[in-house]
Amino acid sequence: MNKRIILVGALFGIIGVILGAFGAHGLEGKVSATSLDNWKTAVSYQFYHTFAILYLSTFSRAKNGLINFSFITFTLGIILFSGSLYLLATREITQLSASFLGPITPLGGLCFILGWIGLFIATIRHK
Template sequence: MNKQIVVTGALLGVLAVITGAFGAHALKAVLTQSQLEVWHTAVQYHFYHVFALLFLSTFGRFKNNVIFTGYWLFTLGIVLFSGSLYLLACRDVLGWSWLHWLGPVTPVGGLLFISGWITLAVAAVRHR
């Protein structure tokens, strides 16, 4: 088990629970239904990829570059995909209308997720 991946996954998991609860309770009164759906999508993908990180940790230490690469792809994917959606959902409430430029960042995070899953498959094939 890779301790660094587990710790990162655990901390990102805590953040996913907090953002999920925050969206369900505090933001429900201030966001539109459409914005809440964006927030919910961010939380869902955030959680899915925390689980992917935790599964990746079962392949052991950073024995090879594939595990290390998968770790970073999933982690940065969470930051870019979910992070951009969190901010986009709240931009009106924050008064940050200039955040519209984050729209193209979200698919980059999605590509990182896809690449992370590919590296996870490669790590599984190479695992003894």
């Protein structure tokens, strides 16, 4: 197993639990229902891809470039997609101008898609 992949996955898991709890207990009543839904979406996608990253560690012995590609794109996806949604969801309390976030969220989604494609191809090629 690849220690780096497991450590990054574990870190995203820790952060996901903390942010999920913060959303449930710290944001309720302070942001709109839509913003809270955006927060929940960010946490959900962070966890889906945290589990995907941890799964990638089972391929680490293959030293497959596609597995590394998936690891990088899943990591970027969590940062860009979930990160931008966290910022968007808290605009009401942070007063953050979020116009720059518009193109960032879909780029994160594209990273997720590319990561899944990489994992798909790596699995087909794995002997």
